[in-house]
Amino acid sequence: MPGRSDAALFKTLARILPRTRIITDSGERSLYDTDGLALYRGVPGAVLLLENAEEVIAAVRACHHHEVPFVPRGAGTGLSGGAVPLDEAWILDVTGMDRIIEIDPLESLARIEPGVVNLDLDRAASDYGLRYAPDPSSQRACTLGGNIAENSGGPHCFRHGMTTRHILALEVVLPDGTLTSLGSRSGATAGPDERGLFVGSEGTLGIAIEATVALIRRPEQVRTFLASFSSLAASCRAVSRIIASGARPAALEILDRLTIAAVEASVFRAGYPTDAEAVLLVEGEGSPAEIEEETAHVRAACSAEGALTFEEADDLEARTRLWRGRKGAFGAMGRVARDLYVLDGVVPRRALADVIEKIAAIGKKYELILSNVFHAGDGNLHPNISFDARDPEQTTRVLAAGAEILELCVAAGGTLSGEHGIGIEKRDHMGLVFTELELETQTRLRDAIDPRGLSNPGKVFPGGRSCVEAGHRGPGHAARVERIIG
Amino acid sequence: MSVETATKSIALIKRVLSQSGGPTGPFMPAGLGTRSAPPPPGVEPLTLTALSGVEDLDRDELVLTALAGTPVDRVAQEAAAVGLVLCPLIPLGTGGTLGGLYASGSESPCAPVEGHLRDAVLGVEGLTGSGAPIKSGGRVVKNVTGYDLTRFLCGSRGALAVITRLHWRLRLLPTDSIEVVIDCPATDVGARLRALRALPDPTAVRIDLNAGRTRVRALIEGGRPSASARAEQLKRGLGPGAEILSVPDEQLAPWLAPPAGTREHASVRGWIERIEELGTQSDGVATVFPYIGVGTTSAPPASAPLDAIPFGGEITRRVRSAWDPEGRLWDPHRPVPREVLS
Incomplete structure (x- = not known):
């Protein structure tokens, strides 16, 4: 093999992609130097704006041939530096692949491209009385490809499960350009769950070019509760009581005093009591009878822990207000x-x-x-x-x-x-959870799928390449992050 | 040859897999033999039933930790004693070990509401074919630390790893199990399923076909008042003729388990067509869980049966080569050697 050759890669790709979709200008490249985490940066060697599966396959194969590392990227809203390119890896930006290919109400599923924004899918599904359950805080901006790579969560994952539970099947390009299908339309797998391995692999095992995702019925009724407490410990104990009661709320979220103060001083003001040490936000969903059952459980648990205030909201406007504080919490902290x-x-x-x-x-x-x-x-x-x-x-x-x-x-x-x-x-804290030998088993797996170490190198495992800068990355970054999470 | 005596501790299993000399394998990890065929000729069983015991059952956190050779029924009994049940609802009473249940990747008819079995396993420990340690997940419900080997190895049938320990999610025992049923001609199944899609989600849906008549059955679980209210909603939505029946505890396992027959996979839409087709045959018999895509029929399969689907794909092949270069664990794809056949 010739070894890494960015120039040769550029030449190859220039035959496939319009020049306007190959970004080489240093100023433009630097816009891709980070993700939603404000601590690390690395400037990519180039950025490819890819618009369909064929282009992704061609780009990955070319990167593999010319031994150029690459980083799959969606909206860049991740919070662990997963989309930061190290060693001038090339960015494969799939935000242009944003088609919802199919929604099938009878089968309760959708087929999508990786650049579809999380909330856009949920909105499209709502036309059929369905929804896409995982709802990370960045759902207005983050893409499903990124959600798949990170196995994203969100408040409503308490009841409905993380992204992996909602991914039925994937079409994937492995780091050497091999195409493979994982999972099935019913979600059943024959043999090892390759689909489950790929979800949450943080871009180190290749790129998803299509996903079949499960949609669930929109709830018949939703009720949101807000309880305030004189101590954080009491709010945590209330959560345990709710779960032990057999209630199955969709979400159980806590905000502490400092966050409440920041929220209430911001445009996200939700009417949270500012004299409380903590507020607990609970959401129940289901049939009217289920909601009444949940209400009794939640009320009893909060009362047993000495809740200072207790509020219930059924109508959309009131519920949206209660959630506004939680969803805007990270943005509100910008005041601090x-x-x-x-x-x-x-x-x-x-x-x-x-x-x-x-x-x-x-x-x-x-x-x-x-x-x-x-x-x-x-x-x-x-x-x-x-x-x-x-x-x-x-x-x-x-x-x-x-x-x-x-x-x-x-x-x-x-x-x-x-x-x-x-x-x-x-990545350097993985030793807290795994022994060296346990980590070696995982890196052997990665090396088996990506022997050249080209797909999102330097991530997940300790001892990876470390050409990354920590700290401030110049003007403009803060504004960009604010747009994403605010 | 069985190496059961060597499997009483994880360290001994590791020694069996790592050492040269002694039993050479390839090995097929085995439990009580309820979910898999006996090892093919030339493959030695690595019996794990001695690796047994519930190590921890935490009622507050709703999680249990058990060794892989622990009988499922024992786990279920211990959980039930404190008012809990394994997630998701699966047909119990069929024996087997927890490791076998996991390695077989058993399906739950309740998957659309409760998640698949793979979603209920929070963590796994084991050994690769070359004796290297595997650890993934743990005892907390949310965990994206490292590769999700917990899901990957679910359904791996002992061909990628020897499973030694599992962390499993629990939930409170349901207070009430009832079903809403409606009898109809096979040609009406599509309309009934479409009607169900617009109604509150039942825990599971099953269709029984016999001699041209079908019964669509929707299982509902929950607290008594709300379960009854949902059942009433479903009954109204399914139309005249629908009725509500209670499902006694002892009937729950048979409800969730398909009887013997030819196993088939199809989409909801595919099952509607298949039921219509089978309904025209006087001896047509089928039990179908359409929402998870599986069922059994008395007829030859219309599509490729599950067993004909390859075991894993390119990723599995590569991982197997990396984790077990000497082939110490059995390979579902490897042809039986000629000398063994003779």
Whole structure:
């Protein structure tokens, strides 16, 4: 093999793609230097704007032939540095592949291209009384290809499951250009679940060029509850009580005092009580009889934990208001500091209160502003550190605090990530969860699929390539992130 | 030759897989033999029934950890004793081990509502064919740390790994199980299924065909008042003739299990056509779970049966080569050696 040759790759691709869809200008390339995480950057060697499956296949095969690393990319809203190109890897941007190919109401499924925006699919499905359940906070911008790569979650995954549960089948281009089909229209698999392996593989096993996704019926009725508490611990205990009662709410979300204050001072104001230490947002869905059952369970659990206030909302306007605060929480934190580091750890539910207390202590130790918004039902924490990435000393403290928080989650019986993925951010912490030999089993798998290590190199596993800069990436970035998550 | 004596601890299994000399394999990990055929000639069973025990059952977190050779019925009994049930609802009482249930990738008729069996397994530990450790997932419900080997190995039938330990999701025992049924000609099945799609989701849907008559059955679970209310809704939606029946606990397993027959896979639309076709035959018999695409019929299959579908694809082939270069675990695709046949 000739070894890496970007020039030869360019020559090959120029025969396939219009010149306007091969970005080589350094200024334009730098727009792709990061994702939704405000801590890492790397400028790609080039960016390919791909619009159909044939182009993706050709691009991957060409990259493989010329040994040029590549990074599949959707909207770039990920929060673990997964879409940051290392070693001047080329970006394969599939946001142009945004067709919903088919919606089949009888089979309750849709076939889509990877560039379809999450919320666009949900809206299209609503015409048939259906919906796409996974709803990451970035659902207005993030693409389903990215959701598949990261196995994204969202508040309503508590009841309905993560992205992987909703992916029935995939058409995939492996890193050497081999085409393969994974899963089936019914979701059943014959033999190993290759579909399940691919979902959440963070772009290291190739690119999905088409997905068949499950759609579920829109609920007959939805009721949203908001309870406020005088302590975070009480709100966490209320969550455990709700689950133990047999209720099956769609979502169980907690916001802490600092987040409430930021939300209430922002355009996302939702009417949360600002004197509370925590608010618990619960959503019940189902038939009217189920809703009444859920209501009784939720009310009793919150009352038993001494809820200060309890509010129920049935109509869309009132429910939207209650959710506005939760969905706008990350954007609202922009009022506290110019940058926000959103962590993503998981702990057993019973450990929530204790771990959050210890997280607060870590914040104090490193003199950082730390707030919490989290998927309490899943034990999926999102400690948020507000900081100024232009200050290298502060950034160092942020990274150290983040590492300590992840250690804390693992020590409590949890794990490094519930929905954001490992990416660059947590790759060096994988040793907290896995032994060297266990990691070797996984890297052997990756090497079997991608022996040249070309597909999104340097991600997920420790010891990857490290040509990445940490910290501030110049003007413009903050605005871009705000657009994505706000 | 069985190497059961060597499987009482994970360390011993590792030694069997790693050592040269002694039993050479290829090995087929085996449980109680309820879900797979005996090893083909030339393949040695690696019996795991001695690797047994529920290590932890956490009622608050709704998760249990058990060794792979633990009988499923024992797990179910221990869970039921504290008011819990394994997710998703599967036909129990059929024996077998937890590892066998997982490795066979058994289907749950409740998959559209509750998720597939693979969605209920939170974590897995095991060994590759060369004895290297496998770990994926854990005891928390959300986990995207590393590759999702938990799902990948579900259904791998012992050809990619020896499963040693599983972390499994539990849920509260349903308080009420009822079904809404409607009898109709086979030609009306399509209309009934379309009507169901517009109604509150039942936990599972089953169609029984016998001599041209079909019964569409929708299972509903939940708290008593709400389950009854949903059943009434379904009854109204399915039209005149629909009725509500209770499903006693002892009837739940047979409800979820198809009787013996030719196994077929088809889409919902495919099953509508197939039922119509079988309904024209006087001896047509079928039990179909249309929402998960499977069923059994008395007739020769109209499409390729499940067993004819290749075991995995390109990814499986590559991983198998990397994890087990010496072929210590059996290969579902490998032809039986001539000398064994003779």
